[in-house]
Amino acid sequence: MDDAIWQAVRLTLVLATTTTVVLLVLGTPLAWWLARPGGWWKEAVAAVVSLPLVLPPTVLGFYLLLMLGPNGPGGWIARSYGANTLAFTFEGLVIGSVIYSMPFVVQPLRNAFEAFGERPLEVAATLRAAPVDRFFSVAVPLARPGFLTGAVLGFAHTVGEFGVVLMVGGSIPGETKVLSVQIYDYVETLQWRQAHLIAGGMLVFSFLAILAMMVIDKRLRRRRH
């Protein structure tokens, strides 16, 4: 396999890992908050989080290009270290991927938090566990399948990202040229052998990711019964 493919594989894995970690850190409190009882506006927030499920990636890509650019907040951040834009950077891709994959992490987490209900937390409270303690020693272990599903889905979905990266990445080898863009280039330039190589690999990877998720899900169910 040639170097360009390996470089894209490495970059894609680093991007997906970074995105998944960021999403678990940001998504856990968000999902927890969404899982607690609350008003209709909680559903409004949940709907915003879920938007990438239905929006075409081109919509996200277009807005991101403007947001990351010199006239948006991204440009403002970039100027703090002497750059002009967050587009065409790895950091820009992480921001895009976090938004794009957020529902795939938050939704399973929220479901997991909701699944065990108020009861275990109330019991923990009567045993005088502090709220933070209740969260880390009761809620998180009980929601473990949700964390696994969310992590697998968030990771896999980021690996499979194309439209957003295409629109804000600028196709810089080792920085923003991920696998899906690399496949597109190979098909465009009629290098079908290389395209087959990555596309086949992606197919196997995606199958394994979904299989893993289903196994987790099945275990979860068996434990409940």
Added chain:
Amino acid sequence: MSTCSSPATAIIAAAAVALAMTGADAAETTVAVAANFTEPAGEIAAAFGAATGHTVVLSFGSTGQLYTQITQQAPFEVFLAADAERPMLAVDEGLAVADSRFTYAIGKLALWSADPDLVTDDSVLSSDGFTRLAIANPESAPYGAAAVEVMRALEVYDALEPRIVQGNNIGQAYQFVATGNAELGFVAVSQIVGDDTGSAWVVPQDLYAPILQQAVLLNGGDDNPASVAFLEFLRGPEAAEIIQRFGYAIE
């Protein structure tokens, strides 16, 4: 059926006959068009329709993507590519009619910035006035390959390489510059023709090989009078006027 003789059926039958008759001389052709030629193709199709009564259905995409679709039996009858390579390949692979290939437009390259003061000539390329230079993908897009050729001819390519960002096609390179994410970019003259908000330097033709955009009649289009007539129209003076107005040269 007992309703065969009803007046309504008679009208429908008459309409069908009329439709069949106009169908004999007014046909429809499906044309695959390289995305950079979107606007002129629309105008040419309209002018062609007005002149001949034929209908043109336009499908847009990148040249590479359209070619890939053509190899998989896409129902296109005419192919307007952004290069000469893919139409040639189509002929070699037996997907197109051999002697139908010709250059319908010659693309011109410009160095462009949304900043009205940045570009005066090529000297900006050796300045520090920008951090990112956008080009189209040189592997797949002819305008990208031409941009690299120009930078090599000016002996600035090695110095500029780390600052290059690639759009997948010339449309995306244009977006990167228009949104200010890249301060500078090589775009097609056709994209900035009539727009004087930024600054541009039209690259002299002697710095890069002409970007020949070629058309070819695909198999399946050769027995359709509309397809043949469309290619004929594309070579004519009316189309030439439209093509030049959009910032292309013709042969």
